[in-house]
Amino acid sequence: MAHKKPFLFSTLLAASVCFPLACPSIVLADDYSDLLDILRAKGSLTQHEYDTLLSKHIHRAAAPQHVTRTAEHTAATPSARRVAARTTSHPVEAGYEDGIRFDPGQEESATLRAQNAADRAEASARSAQQAMLSTQNALNSSSVVRVAKYVPGKGLTFKAGPVDINFSGFVNGFYTYNSPAGGRPVAGGVSTGSSGFDSSSVRNGLLPAGFILKLSTTQSGIDMSAVLGMYPGVNNAKNGAFNANTGGSPVGLGTAGIDLRQVYVTFGTKEVGTFKVGRDLAIFGSDAILNDATLLSVGSTGSNAAPGNTSLGRIGVGYVYADWIPQISYVSPTYHGLQGSVGVFQPLDQFNFAGGGLSAESQQHSSPMVQGKATYDFAIGGIKTRLWASFLIQHHQGLTSDTIAESDHRSAMTEAGEIGAKFTYRNFQGVAYYYRGSGLGTTALFFDGVAANGRKRSSEGYYVQAMYNFTKKFKLVGSYGVSNLYQAPGENDSMLVRRNQSEVGAAYYSLTDWLNLVAEFAHTNSAAHGGNHNSDNSGSGGVILLF
Known part of the structure; x- marks a missing residue:
């Protein structure tokens, strides 16, 4: 089933982009690492594909990019005005790519996300170890047959x-x-x-x-x-x-x-x-x-x-x-x-x-x-x-x-x-x-x-x-x-x-x-x-x- 993953990814990506904006001529880039995480969790991406796309995304996000306008008659449409309004309230800066527009939410570096994940894993391990020790102590109790x-x-x-x-x-x-x-x-x-x-x-x-x-x-x-x-x-x-x-x-x-x-x-x-x-x-x-x-x-x-x-x-x-x-x-x-x-x-x-x-x-x-x-x-x-x-x-x-x-x-x-x-x-x-x-x-x-x-x-x-x-x-x-x-x-x-x-x-x-x-x-x-x-x-x- 691995040969179907690129098609599934492109389909989901196109849907996430075109459906909300009806594929306008003016689109803004955003951080889509969360989308990559979701696709990997669902099994749509292999670990290698995930690492490749995430690396490429981080590399592109490092260089500032600019958004250009398309035809003026497109800007006059209600969709264009909504996009422009969103662009005004959330200026497009580094971290966006051409052709993709997401609400960036709160920005978070890859290093910080990794640290947070490690902290959560460590806390989970400590909790599991404590539960195991508690269970062993209960089993070794003189009151347990x-x-x-x-x-x-x-x-x-x-x-x-x-x-x-x-x-x-x-x-x-x-x-x-x-x-x-x-x-x-x-x-x-x-x-x-x-x-x-x-x-x-x-x-x-x-x-x-x-x-x-x-x-x-x-x-x-x-x-x-x-x-x-x-x-x-x-x-x-x-x-x-x-x-x-x-x-x-x-x-x-x-x-x-x-x-x-x-x-x-x-x-x-x-x-x-x-x-x-x-x-x-x-x-x-x-x-x-x-x-x-x-x-x-x-x-x-x-x-x-x-x-x-x-x-x-x-x-x-x-x-x-x-x-x-x-x-x-x-x-x-x-x-x-x-x-x-x-x-x-x-x-x-x-x-x-x-x-x-x-x-x-x-x-x-x-x-x-x-x-x-x-x-x-x-x-x-x-x-x-x-x-x-x-x-x-x-x-x-x-x-x-x-x-x-x-x-x-x-x-x-x-x-x-x-x-x-x-x-x-x-x-x-x-x-x-x-x-x-x-x-x-x-x-x-x-x-x-x-x-x-x-x-x-x-x-x-x-x-x-x-x-x-x-x-x-x-x-x-x-x-x-x-x-x-x-x-x-x-x-x-x-x-x-x-x-x-x-x-x-x-x-x-x-x-x-x-x-x-x-x-x-x-x-x-x-x-x-x-x-x-x-x-x-x-x-x-x-x-x-x-x-």
Whole structure:
């Protein structure tokens, strides 16, 4: 459209000149820089055309010019008389051009106009800067609540002055069909194979639902936080030794259990490390469960006919459950990938999970449980690796059983250790884990860890897992795990579980950053020392939403 600008300019110029004066023969020049400004603002002139015309105009205006009259008969016309009158009241001096007549108004030099424009621009900039600073101060006020940038999987964070309020969680639900493959009962086994009945359920997986509230701030140079985590399930709760994790009760008028697993505070600095006081996931066994792919699915079902708050996943078939335990613990800063943690924990009882008087129990504790761990993160040749090793120690006093009287004052010192590794290379991820304990038991901490005769049982287990991401949304996982419980010296209990094992295959598809579809198959087998064994197969499909 640039080729039309000279024509438009000449047209507007001619109109501005000829229309008011009906194109008289006598015309007077005037300052038309304002007209040039208007034409440039309307886009009729390019910057180059504007600069050229303005320069030419200023140059011509610098030399005085004279107005000549035309034919006398033209001067006699009314138009001519009006022009002459205007010329008399406003003598034509320097700054006018032939053929153009404008009311000069108040004369103003180009330099003065430029200075005025600069002053106005400076004032506008100062005003804008003041408005921006005022807005920033208002946003940084402790009375304003802001929302931090959302990061998938990290929850929602609100900033209220110096306090960060983070709300995160997950919700899941699965349809699970369990088919017993038969066999005879195993005391302390995790397979449902001897039940004899197929079962269907709509249930939670290894995770229940979770709603975690975290408040964080820094005061006097100390970073601190308070955390409250609630983990309700979808199935009816039933009172029992394991509270919300006890097998459920699929009876009308039932309600889900409320599971407040997390209640703790942290405080520390980047240089010193972080202290934790309250109830949270313990140290020993935590990496084993957090790296278990069945955390997002079902795994071994446990009681599928009457589902509890969760399934078992790979608990008892590859590792001992870490559990959520009251604690005072410490995590060091990370130094070249190396980090350590240690803590004292509420001591737990030895528990006769197998039943039938097969295991001793304890309820006396004069000293706390102690746990510690070291982790090391590094990368070699594009392979990201995490190694970890941890230990557990607890003294159990006042052991009792059918053959041990309370007056015998029998006690046992439990010791356990674990080691694990996680490897990530491009789309592949692998996990390998092993544990061994004396008096540790199997499935959960101190389940059947001490025989009825008061002697400790040894136990060990492991699992291996491989995961491959075919796309950013689709991945397949396969895992195999075993947990072994050995008899104590002098013990011969044929019904006691000797081995729990399972194979799990699962597919995961991410519909969105929040919503994931899961399909899974699991085979679980339990075997006793005396030869009894049973097994079951289960298929599960459902969704898990994490935010």
